[in-house]
Amino acid sequence: MSNRLYSPKLSEYTKIEGARFTAKDFCETLDGGQAFRWHRTDQFTDATPEYFGVFGNNFAKLKLGSDGQVWGAFRLDGKKISEHAKELAEYLDCGTDYESVRKRLRATRDPAMLRALEIHPSLRILRQNPAEAIICFICSSSKRIVQIKQCVQLLAENLGEELSEGVFALPGFDKIADAPIEVLRSCKLGFRADYLKKSAEKIRRDKFDPMSLRELPYEDAKSYLTSLSGIGDKVADCILLFGASRFEAFPVDTWIKQAMTEIYSTPADAKKIRAFAAEKFGDLSGFAQQLIFAAKRKNLI
Template identity: 30%
Template sequence: QVFHWEKIDNGFCGTIDDVAVYVEQRSDALGVHAKAASASSRCVGEHGQDAHATKLLVRNYFALDHPLAEICASFPDDPIMNAARKFCRGLRIIRQSRWECLATFICSSMKQIAHIRQISRRLRERFGDARKIDNGAGGSRATSTGRPARVDEPGGESINHLVYTFPSAQRVAESSEKELRECALGYRAKNLLATARLVRSRAADLDAWAALSDVDLREKLCQLPGVGAKVANCVMLFAYERLRAFPIDVWIERVLREKYFPRKRKVTRQRLRAFSELYFGKHGGYAQQYLFHHARAAARSHRTAKIDDQERRNLSARGR
């Protein structure tokens, strides 16, 4: 869903809009330390109005108001979906900034996740604003997950970390294609620059598009440079909260073909799209994320098992 969060200490550092955030899971509570964009970098995780604003910011970003039990109960009752639901317990669709989400997925075309993370980092470091954040040791508070939960004091030593905000459409629009290519975008630089300029001029009014129907929103998004059906569905799901949107990438296409159409050699992508929209229903986007994460985790586990098996064979051969 997002590509810029970094594992630090026992949690993760990143930014939500222009706020630097350290977040850490503590049992049934979400520990948060945040610093605003003000010159004083005042800690927003302390008592008072700022603490309330931070709680709202974090709850909104991580969609802690989504009725997760109800959503998961709406998934199809089949062995594949049930295994994914059990494995991905607690996974949520976060709410991203529309511009950041759109820009990031334009950059993601034909790229692996590690490469997308690299592009995101370079764009942030070159065109974004620096923010310092730490793990909150020594005095910041935790925000709860939206139900009664323990509020913990962070322990251990403070770990300072530098993060960068995602550059605005205005800032990207003022850059050159050459500068964007230097951030490892390749041919995507041209598309990102053109889209940023459309957003800056409001020819593409991302906020106004929130009022459109799913069909019209997808059509508008697909008119932007570098945006096809998959990217449009990702943006609809992660930035516009259109929970029916079901992005089909190589991982999900493989799951659909192997698990839901195992005996059919030729299934068109159009049929896969029609099937996924009908079969997974109004929370199809959530189902997609559960299937996606489960499939990737299973693939990693399989690769690890193969490596371990090969190492055992090598050791056995050397011992003869």
């Protein structure tokens, strides 16, 4: 998707405090399957990657300097640039002390984890809006990242608020619940259209606040999510990890199942793999998962 489709007037680039990455980890964090609304700009290079995208009601271009510093330019919408920068810093989870997190994982002295930490020294977990994570990960079932991005973009264009010409926020659950099923299916969702509509209807009926996923006990939060249509254990854990910052959530997909059976000789059973990870990595098992996932996907561990 070319950034020529998106041409709102933007601010000058501003430094995002606390946001530093290697180029590889910047790309992996934004474009490795945690979120689906970021796209490479025409100025993207491997050494200095640059993306454009929407988070919440914010449109931004993000670029990585040669020194690893993240810079952001934002749609001019009357809000102070400092407020945009603060919201982006929260989205990039700049409030978490990742050095302390990495130190705790290094203390496990697990060879595979030490290797993954070496490969990805600045990877982090995005702190997305939980409602957006629910929507995006219901759309993600059995699809590749490029396909998920297309579905999510069509959903925003068909039902979301137009922030400026060509720039759309994701719709809320009311809009999705009220939408004709034909509109949802036109977003290339296939069978996921029914899942998304039924889930939106239940969330509205229950008056459930997705932000509560950050505070509820983990098992209660996961139990509610798996009561929604189209959400099993893996998708629930993706929502909790990438949308609710629940580092104890350990999504098990094909890549992780392969990695855990090969590296740790675990049974090829998702429940047993999650139990093994919880015992080995504790309340950081979700961050450990992302490190292992990223390294294994590139055949580096």
